[in-house]
Amino acid sequence: MRRGRIRVSIVGMETNMLDTDALPVLTGDIVTPDQPEWDLARRAWNLAVDQRPALVALPADAADVRAVVEYAIRTGLKIAPQGTGHNASAIASLEDTILLSTQRMRGVEIDVAARTARVQAGTLWLEVTEAATPHGLYPLSGSSPDVGVVGYTLGGGLSWLARKHGLAANHVIAIELVTPDGRLVRATADEHADLFWALRGGGGSFGVVTAMELRLLPHAAVHAGMFLWPYDRHAEVLRVWRDWTRTAPDEITTSCRIMHFPPLPELPPFLSGRSVVVIDGAFTGTAKAGAEVVAPLRALGPELDTWAPASPAALSRIHMDSEEPIPYLSETLMADALDDAALAAFAAPIRPGSPLMAGEIRHLGGAVGRVPAGAGAAGSLGGEYLLFGAGMLMGPESAAPVQAALAEFKAAMAPYGNGAAYLNFAERPADPATFYSDASYARLRAIRAAVDPDGRMVGNHPIPAS
Numbered sequence: 001m002r003r004g005r006i007r008v009s010i011v012g013m014e015t016n017m018l019d020t021d022a023l024p025v026l027t028g029d030i031v032t033p034d035q036p037e038w039d040l041a042r043r044a045w046n047l048a049v050d051q052r053p054a055l056v057a058l059p060a061d062a063a064d065v066r067a068v069v070e071y072a073i074r075t076g077l078k079i080a081p082q083g084t085g086h087n088a089s090a091i092a093s094l095e096d097t098i099l100l101s102t103q104r105m106r107g108v109e110i111d112v113a114a115r116t117a118r119v120q121a122g123t124l125w126l127e128v129t130e131a132a133t134p135h136g137l138y139p140l141s142g143s144s145p146d147v148g149v150v151g152y153t154l155g156g157g158l159s160w161l162a163r164k165h166g167l168a169a170n171h172v173i174a175i176e177l178v179t180p181d182g183r184l185v186r187a188t189a190d191e192h193a194d195l196f197w198a199l200r201g202g203g204g205s206f207g208v209v210t211a212m213e214l215r216l217l218p219h220a221a222v223h224a225g226m227f228l229w230p231y232d233r234h235a236e237v238l239r240v241w242r243d244w245t246r247t248a249p250d251e252i253t254t255s256c257r258i259m260h261f262p263p264l265p266e267l268p269p270f271l272s273g274r275s276v277v278v279i280d281g282a283f284t285g286t287a288k289a290g291a292e293v294v295a296p297l298r299a300l301g302p303e304l305d306t307w308a309p310a311s312p313a314a315l316s317r318i319h320m321d322s323e324e325p326i327p328y329l330s331e332t333l334m335a336d337a338l339d340d341a342a343l344a345a346f347a348a349p350i351r352p353g354s355p356l357m358a359g360e361i362r363h364l365g366g367a368v369g370r371v372p373a374g375a376g377a378a379g380s381l382g383g384e385y386l387l388f389g390a391g392m393l394m395g396p397e398s399a400a401p402v403q404a405a406l407a408e409f410k411a412a413m414a415p416y417g418n419g420a421a422y423l424n425f426a427e428r429p430a431d432p433a434t435f436y437s438d439a440s441y442a443r444l445r446a447i448r449a450a451v452d453p454d455g456r457m458v459g460n461h462p463i464p465a466s
């Protein structure tokens, strides 16, 4: 970091010259707007987002995080913790804000006997699933290998084992964080119990998480994979899948997608330049039991059938999510039921030639719909299906068509939505009340008011103080 006085955008300060001599000295780093590293440091995983914070802090450890929080308190700046920026598009503004990127705080320790993982704040899911694989212990990781464990879990955490085990947030044992007033605390069911409750689903409004301890699930056998058909089978596949989800056991969690791929040499031939319909997911149980469960889907004669025994690391990749930053916009909603008209309405905006690259329906229900004992703020998700549509921004001129197509998608699905939403899938500023029950939302607001009365934390979906 350079020392001296630099010009930054800090609204409300007498001068917008920041004295960098007063910046905290970190084991990690602080990047200021005049440095060559600035553009890389402020970059989010979703490249459609142009993040313009006052500073970027890259702490190396919890002591660094404390130093940054204390600096923010001294200067009146706010703090936006960020792991990867997968959900950066939901942040309303980074004005007067230090972007605190945990990307250098990495590390996983597996306690095989206790079946737990302790992760540093910036750890990615693939780092956990790879460490857990030799032990046959499954974390409740999501569909993307490079989503951050902490951001995902603070928002709920919908995994391929979700219908069996519920949300990942409810498998957290302990969370270490620096509170907005600069204290390093460990929150568990017994210590700082209100904070522990709020953090498990309430998002990044309550402090900067420095480490998390998670329960891992032992499974002798997990089978996972995908079925793929050409796009012209989509109506039939959607209907059969929807019918099948009505009686599918909790042991299986699946998603059904329509996808359009541009012709790119880096894509496998079965995807490059093609429009397809895909069902993927995971089953906890033996190959024979899994084959019986997916038999009605397999009877549709998929062109590709990749179902096979899956390690925790393999589960991280069945969905083929991009492992490189990409620019895109999205829309989401939740539904209790999808009749044939709803399926047709879902598919219509995701037609070939549409600016939308993908439309997805994830099957919820099972344990995702039941609040377990000792749950946090997101005990369950209130809907049977989670819907998602996304379009890539191939250049500035593609923003308007993608936005129009997303508006069409949202309007088409609105009659079937149940008014609820899932924090992690909401990729633009949303009313956080839609993520929670009324009682949970009221409790979250009261806890925010108690721990962060100055509104120092800038989360992706901030909980307002009551």
Ligand SMILES: Cc1cc2nc3c(=O)[nH]c(=O)nc-3n(C[C@H](O)[C@H](O)[C@H](O)COP(=O)(O)OP(=O)(O)OC[C@H]3O[C@@H](n4cnc5c(N)ncnc54)[C@H](O)[C@@H]3O)c2cc1C
Pocket (backbone or CB within 6 Å): 081, 082, 083, 084, 085, 086, 087, 088, 091, 102, 121, 141, 142, 143, 144, 146, 147, 148, 149, 150, 151, 152, 153, 154, 155, 156, 157, 158, 159, 203, 204, 205, 207, 208, 209, 210, 321, 322, 424, 425, 458, 459, 460, 461
């Ligand atoms: C390709 C893709 C696949 C996905 N698949 C799934 C899935 O299968 N299941 C699912 O549930 N979600 C999924 N998501 C959504 C994902 O869980 C959210 O985007 C989540 O917020 C990502 O966390 P992150 O830390 O990577 O992102 P970030 O944008 O870095 O963080 C999101 C928010 O988390 C909070 N946060 C992060 N780190 C900290 C910290 N150390 N302290 C305090 N607050 C913090 C902040 O409020 C931050 O704004 C997916 C997203 C993408 C883009």
